[in-house]
Amino acid sequence: MGAVMGTLSSLQTKQRRPSKGQLYVMDYITHQNKSDKIEDELEMATVCYRPEGLEQLESQTNFNKSELQVLYRGFKNECPSGVVNEDTFKQIYSQFFPHGDASMYAHYLFNAFDAAQSGSVKFEDFVAALSVLLRGTIHEKLRWAFNLYDINKDGNINKEEMMNIVKAIYDMMGKYTYPVVKEDAPKQHVEVFFQKMDKNKDGVVTLDEFIESCQEDDNIMRSLQLFENVM
Structure with missing residues (x-):
């Protein structure tokens, strides 16, 4: 190990001093690296989304400042980055x-959180939905659930939309539920509920x-409360 260090030291002492041209290039590269770093920081500042003030969110939700x-x-x-896309x-x-x-x-849940249909969910979107689901009134929770089931956002729920949501919930819960869920359970569930509604x-x-x-x-109501646990 000592021999290796000695050889490196010897090579360093034998190197010639850089010429003026080399110094200019080195100075340019150093300056360019600093500029790139500044530009990267500015780009990150632009990309990273910052939410509204916590005081404003506190007035708009059922959470206090420390909870927010x-x-x-x-x-x-x-x-x-401050926002989340659907894949994430x-x-x-x-x-x-x-x-x-x-x-x-x-x-479907992402689309319900993305109230502006912008393709991304900001912290404000996330906390607004969470406020309703965790601490909203029964009426507020039902309005939110309706919006979830109203997939095409036309102000109504048709049987196909309800079937899509219910089937997605059953698929998510998997085959290891107890009691074991029959394959036609989602369809039966929708037929009964839709007829009543x-x-x-x-x-x-x-x-x-x-x-x-x-x-x-x-x-x-019991079924909705059960499904609320997976929202």
Whole structure:
């Protein structure tokens, strides 16, 4: 080891001093690296999204300032850029359901969180939805659930939309549920619920019909509370 270090020292002492041209090139490279670093920092500052003030979010949600700070730290830990796209959202969400396929339900859930339909979820979107799901009134939770089921956002829920959501939930829960779920369970579930909710039998469920049916039927409310656990 000493011989190697001695050889390196000898080579360093025998090197010629750099010429003026070499010094100019070295100075240019150093300056360019500094400029690149500054540009990278400016680019990161542009890319990274910063949420609204916590005071404003506190007035808009059911969380206090300290709770929002904890939520924001967790959000930034998973999403350093300050926003989350659908692919990242699916990856994070699927970790909670390792025995099933959560991809489709995560897709629908992402669209419900992305209120502006911008293709990304900001911290404000995330905390607003969480505020309703965890601490909202029954009416607020039902409105949020309706928006989730209303996949095409036309203000109504048709049977196909309800089937898509319910099937996605069953797929996410996987085959290792107890009691074991039959293959036709999602279809049976939708047939019963849709018949009760579509009060005027026009083939769609409106927001008013949805809220009224849920509040009238304890079985529907229990099912929604069960599904709320996977939201």
